[in-house]
Amino acid sequence: MRNRYLDLLRFLAIIRVVVYHVTGYAVLTLVFPAMSVMFALAGSLMAASLDRSGVRAVGRRLRRLLPSLWVVAAVFVPAMLLTGLPFTSRVLLWLFPVADPPANHWGALALSVIWYLRDYLWFVLASPVALWLFRRAPVLTLAAPYALLAAIEFGLRPGAPLVLREFGLYFGAWMLGFAHHDGLLRRLASRVLVPVVLLVGGAGGAWILTHRGVRGYDLNDIDLGNALWSTAFILVMLGRAPAAAAWVDRNALFSRAVTAVNRRALTIYLWHMPFVIALTPLVDVVGMSRTDPVGLAIRVLLVFALVGVVTLLVGWVEDVAARRRPELVPGGRAGRAPAAAPTSPAPAGPVAPVLVGARPPAQRNAEAAVVGHLSGR
Incomplete structure (x- = not known):
């Protein structure tokens, strides 16, 4: 059976991402570091897939990832x-984004979320070796991404390629997913877990407070603080995760919403940002303040409504990619049947043109201006 607690976390993460991109509220990144949570959940499920299918799981995971991008x-x-986008060989990166695919001026904003798929793809490709190393030296392997990020932040690795920075920032969360799948987190005694959470979270909080970014205390601008704070959050959310979350299914409407968002998570993620960008000029047209709570609430509802329409039109691609029977709205009777996909944690026992998604410092300043423009800051 699917782990409904993981489904719930992914549901909340997707909702949080959309609301953040509409409102620009930096506090949302602190309250719920959604991207790190999504990478941790993906890492847990990737470990489950590797245990079930071996290296073939890489191809299967990519098969489920790429069609929605296409x-x-x-x-x-x-x-x-x-x-205005020049046609060059780099356009082919839209088929397999191991690097940031090219975009023109408006596409770079509307499709800026592609960086997540780029990182996800690299993490999937690295997972067979990473999981092998993790199970032989878990502490050292888990510490490696944080050490890499610290080296970059402290100038010991100047000019590091973007992919290395992203491994440092998010691959630790991915491997915490490995630890969750293997049951290491749930077996961690409170006398160990609590001090680690306080130490890591405290260090992350201190770094955030002393390294305010261009958008204030927004984790997206403070990489080391982001990694540490998110680690503490994941340790709590997965380290003390319930064995089951049957209450999610007690209300039929809520249960179906959780299922539908999980089955359409990639579609929602990929399509929400174009609508965020497209709706922004309308705020001026109707005379609403970009920081007005009512105006922001209306924009959030409109974005979700438009994403819902697109999801009805093309969301079935995720079903085809996962080799499920296509459904218009997932979560019906068939949708609530036990899933054949691997679950996590494992059962108790042994265990030039603008580059979309690139976030180097110079481009982050530009992105900050965009989010500031969207949120009226």
Whole structure:
């Protein structure tokens, strides 16, 4: 059976991401570091897939990841080519984004979330070796990404490629997913877990307070603080995760919403940002303040409504990619049947053109201006 607690966390993470991109509220990144949580959940499920299928799990995971991206590319790449994007061989990165695919001026904003798929792809490719190393030296392997990020932050690795920075920032969360799957986190005694959470979370909080970014205390601008704070959060949320969350299914409507968002998480993630960008000018047209709570609430509802329409139109691609029977709205009777996909944790026992998604410092300043523009700051 699927782990409904993990489904609930992913549901909350997706909702939080959309609301943050509409409102620009930095506090949301502190209250719920959604991207790190999503990587941790993905790492846990990747470990389950590797245990079940071996290295073949890499191909299966990519098969589930890429088709939804190709649908987005089929719509937006021709539009960008018609509005100034040069046609070069780098356009092929929209098929397999091991690096940031190119975009024109508006596409770089509307499709900025592609960085998540780029990182996800690299983490999937690295997982067979990483899981092998983790199970032989868990502490050292888990510490490696944080050490890499610290070396970059303290200038010991100047000019580090973006992919190395992203491994340092998020691969630790991915491997915490490994630890969750293997049961290491739930077996961690409170006398160990609590001090570690306080130490790591305290260090992350101190770094955040002393390294305010261009958007204030927004974790997206404070990499080392982000990694440490998110680690403490994940240790709590997964280290003391319930064995089951049957209460999620007590209300049929809520249960179906959780299921639907999980089954359409990639579609929602990929399509929400274009609507965030498209709706922003309308705020001025109707005369609403960009910081007005009512105006922000209306924008959030409109974005979810538009994403819902697109999800009805193309969300079934996720079903086809996962080799499930396509459904218009997931979570019906068939949708609530036990899933054949691997679950986590394991049962008790042994265990030039603008680059979309690139976030180097110079581009982060530009992104900060965009989010500031969206949120009226």
